[in-house]
Amino acid sequence: MSSSAHARMNCGEFRTTYEQDTTIFPTPLSRRMVIAAVVFLCFAPFVLNAYFLNLGIQIGYYAVAALGLNIVVGFTGQISLGHAAFFGFGAFASAWLNNSTGIPVFFCIPLAGMMTMALGLLVGIPAGRIKGLYLAIATLASQFILEDFFARAEWFTGGVAGAMANPFSMFGYEFNTDQSYWYVVLVYLVVMFLMATNLLRTRDGRAFVAVRDHYLSAEIMGINLTKYRILSFGISSFYAGVGGALFGHYLGFVSAEGFNILLSIQFLGMIIIGGLGSVMGSLMGTVFMVLLPEVMEAGVSLAGGFFPGVTQALAYIKEMSIGLAIILFLIFEPDGLAHRWRMIKAYWKLYPFSY
Amino acid sequence: MRKSLILGSLLLASLAIVGVATAADTIPVGHLAAYTGPTSGVGIPYGNGIDDALAYINKHGGVNGKQIKFDTVDYSYNAPRAIATYKKWMSSLKPVAIQGWGTADTEALVKFIARDKIAYISASYSGHLTDPTGKSPKTKSPAPYNFFYGPSYSDACRGLVQWAAEDWKAKGKSGKPKFIHMGDNHPYPNAPKAACAEYAKELGFEVLPSIVYSLKPADAKAQCLSLKESGADYAYLANTSSSNISLLKSCGTVGVKTQFLTNIWGWDENSIKATGDAGDGIVWVVGAAAWGDDVPGMKTLKEISKMSDPSGTKRRMLHYVRGVCATFYMKEAMVKAEAMGGITGENIKKGFEQMKDFVPPGLEGVCTPSTWTAEDHRGTTLVNVYTSKYNGGDFKMTKLATVEVPRRPEWLGW
Numbered sequence: 001m002s003s004s005a006h007a008r009m010n011c012g013e014f015r016t017t018y019e020q021d022t023t024i025f026p027t028p029l030s031r032r033m034v035i036a037a038v039v040f041l042c043f044a045p046f047v048l049n050a051y052f053l054n055l056g057i058q059i060g061y062y063a064v065a066a067l068g069l070n071i072v073v074g075f076t077g078q079i080s081l082g083h084a085a086f087f088g089f090g091a092f093a094s095a096w097l098n099n100s101t102g103i104p105v106f107f108c109i110p111l112a113g114m115m116t117m118a119l120g121l122l123v124g125i126p127a128g129r130i131k132g133l134y135l136a137i138a139t140l141a142s143q144f145i146l147e148d149f150f151a152r153a154e155w156f157t158g159g160v161a162g163a164m165a166n167p168f169s170m171f172g173y174e175f176n177t178d179q180s181y182w183y184v185v186l187v188y189l190v191v192m193f194l195m196a197t198n199l200l201r202t203r204d205g206r207a208f209v210a211v212r213d214h215y216l217s218a219e220i221m222g223i224n225l226t227k228y229r230i231l232s233f234g235i236s237s238f239y240a241g242v243g244g245a246l247f248g249h250y251l252g253f254v255s256a257e258g259f260n261i262l263l264s265i266q267f268l269g270m271i272i273i274g275g276l277g278s279v280m281g282s283l284m285g286t287v288f289m290v291l292l293p294e295v296m297e298a299g300v301s302l303a304g305g306f307f308p309g310v311t312q313a314l315a316y317i318k319e320m321s322i323g324l325a326i327i328l329f330l331i332f333e334p335d336g337l338a339h340r341w342r343m344i345k346a347y348w349k350l351y352p353f354s355y
Numbered sequence: 356m357r358k359s360l361i362l363g364s365l366l367l368a369s370l371a372i373v374g375v376a377t378a379a380d381t382i383p384v385g386h387l388a389a390y391t392g393p394t395s396g397v398g399i400p401y402g403n404g405i406d407d408a409l410a411y412i413n414k415h416g417g418v419n420g421k422q423i424k425f426d427t428v429d430y431s432y433n434a435p436r437a438i439a440t441y442k443k444w445m446s447s448l449k450p451v452a453i454q455g456w457g458t459a460d461t462e463a464l465v466k467f468i469a470r471d472k473i474a475y476i477s478a479s480y481s482g483h484l485t486d487p488t489g490k491s492p493k494t495k496s497p498a499p500y501n502f503f504y505g506p507s508y509s510d511a512c513r514g515l516v517q518w519a520a521e522d523w524k525a526k527g528k529s530g531k532p533k534f535i536h537m538g539d540n541h542p543y544p545n546a547p548k549a550a551c552a553e554y555a556k557e558l559g560f561e562v563l564p565s566i567v568y569s570l571k572p573a574d575a576k577a578q579c580l581s582l583k584e585s586g587a588d589y590a591y592l593a594n595t596s597s598s599n600i601s602l603l604k605s606c607g608t609v610g611v612k613t614q615f616l617t618n619i620w621g622w623d624e625n626s627i628k629a630t631g632d633a634g635d636g637i638v639w640v641v642g643a644a645a646w647g648d649d650v651p652g653m654k655t656l657k658e659i660s661k662m663s664d665p666s667g668t669k670r671r672m673l674h675y676v677r678g679v680c681a682t683f684y685m686k687e688a689m690v691k692a693e694a695m696g697g698i699t700g701e702n703i704k705k706g707f708e709q710m711k712d713f714v715p716p717g718l719e720g721v722c723t724p725s726t727w728t729a730e731d732h733r734g735t736t737l738v739n740v741y742t743s744k745y746n747g748g749d750f751k752m753t754k755l756a757t758v759e760v761p762r763r764p765e766w767l768g769w
Binding site for chain 2: 152253314
């Protein structure tokens with residue numbers, strides 16, 4: 001059969017090698033779509049106003065951190081309730097490095113990620129020994145220890161008064177507007193997501209999944225459980241640290257009160273809504289969590305025209321909607337948005353057959 | 356759900372367009388309020404005061420005919436959220452002035468507002484915000500665009516300490532009286548800590564190590580036991596009223612005999628009722644006339660109150676009155692700014708700095724005369740010291756003294 005005839009006979013995607021099977025993008029179309037989306041996002045600052053850019057930047061740095069949490073929770077099957085503290089540590093570390101040593105912010109962000117990773121490896125040590133609820137409580141403890149540390153370590157964080165974080169700059173150009181910072185976040189977002197996707201295709205990434213799926217089998221296969229459990233905490237913290245540093249330099253000010261248990265739970269909410277164990281899901285969940293309160297706000301201010309008094313309750317409605325969204329997802333869509341997205345794709349692919 | 360997302364985005368986009376269309380010939384002002392969060396007990400009346408005053412100004416011709424377009428955002432006393440709101444305003448509302456709230460966020464914003472040249476009237480009276488030039492050795496960073504109405508926390512605490520020294524003498528006691536600072540580990544309660552302790556030492560007090568109690572109302576018996584153990588004669592409570600209510604109740608149970616002193620946000624009509632007998636005799640700072648006082652400006656104040664309470668029956672709290680004063684000083688600064696060539700942040704700042712023993716017209720007797728100069732943003736150093744008595748359902752507020760705190764140059768920015 002000639003090759004052209006063979007090409008004509010393809011009615012789907014066929015993979016004949018392992019390389020084809022583990023490619024980052026499952027189909028050429030999906031690769032083109034993602035590239036087109038990134039190119040499109042590059043033009044966003046010319047189209048969107050500052051308000052939407054602000055939301056986009058928020059999605060960017062939170063998504064990096066949420067992806068980190070997904071590596072430890074979704075891929076390695078451990079629980080962490082202290083992610084916000086690592087996020088905060090990254091923000092403080094980057095500001096501190098820049099303020100005290102004068103290292104440009106450009107280098108401070110990855111360095112802050114490394115510092116947070118070191119801390120994460122330390123906090124991850126108990127993870128080698130304990131699991132489940134006990135581990136959840138151990139990470140919760142680290143959350144409180146770090147929060148207290150932020151409030152007291154004046155040399156590092158400025159204490160309760162917080163620390164100033166200089167804007168990101170390159171060759172003397174300051175990225176201090178929403179328009180310019182958009183690109184900083186976009187670059188980090190793309191690089192960090194590619195890194196995570198690649199990580200999961202490696203031997204180590206597969207080891208994480210093995211530890212999650214059945215730790216006993218994994219150990220019998222020769223996977224060093226302690227090593228991989230701690231490693232996943234380290235990598236997760238690296239992501240949190242970079243996300244936090246991006247957050248700190250965007251806001252220009254880092255304060256201890258922003259990194260409380262509520263934010264940790266929001267991170268968990270992001271990956272639950274997005275989909276545990278899905279790189280793309282981390283981004284989807286973050287988009288959902290960042291936009292939900294804004295949509296609620298718009299809805300409430302619109303409703304305020306008809307029912308005065310509703311606007312007074314806005315703060316509560318915003319908080320409650322997040323809680324409600326998590327509950328509804330747990331009940332109706334436990335595998336998250338990523339799963340729903342896969343179902344939609346499968347539907348189109350299989351149409352008109354439903355299986 | 357995707358439908359609701361698309362719908363929501365469309366709504367947001369249309370709102371943004373409407374916002375741009377109405378921007379002409381108005382004065383954009385941001386209002387950062389704390390209607391929720393640990394300081395909401397005092398944040399609500401203060402914020403209501405600002406909202407009513409702004410509505411009243413707009414209803415009565417605005418600022419020389421120009422309407423104030425204000426955006427009230429509840430930031431729940433969360434400093435990062437305040438900064439995010441500020442950034443949002445800078446790209447959409449583009450305010451020339453901001454009515455702010457807390458110490459943590461205001462101190463964090465100092466550099467931003469100096470760069471963006473926006474007049475910032477805070478509800479934080481932190482002494483750190485009083486030095487516009489940064490010349491004073493105690494200043495952390497210059498705050499050229501910051502203003503607030505009333506004595507700084509440091510000066511108010513100094514005033515209370517001065518009163519306590521007199522009180523100690525009047526009671527005929529001998530020896531060194533013991534002074535203690537109590538408050539959460541937070542920029543607001545910490546603001547006057549060092550400054551006040553030093554003045555207390557200067558006046559002959561023995562200053563004890565401070566006690567931390569939460570800004571969020573909670574049982575504070577442990578702290579009260581520590582206080583009892585310390586044998587302090589005068590305790591300065593640096594938190595806001597709702598937190599002080601729970602502390603005083605706990606201390607009442609434990610049987611503490613210390614004389615409590617508290618700042619301008621630490622006590623009010625609601626706390627007197629809520630605390631009952633346990634709050635009797637507390638001494639605190641009052642920054643403006645109380646509701647119903649027999650002063651000429653009370654008539655205007657009552658008209659302002661009708662903006663949100665048309666029946667006019669609501670009794671407004673002390674904080675409400677200060678919110679009104681803060682807004683009217685801003686309005687008068689805007690009037691002066693227009694005479695200087697336009698209502699910009701820079702001119703509003705100059706407008707404030709032209710005020711000398713100034714009281715906004717119509718609010719005579721309500722707001723304390725204030726003076727700001729280009730070198731010194733301590734609007735006033737007069738501290739009105741009050742005490743309260745609970746009479747089972749009703750209460751009585753009595754003025755004990757008006758203390759004039761010396762305006763020492765080295766205290767600027769501290």
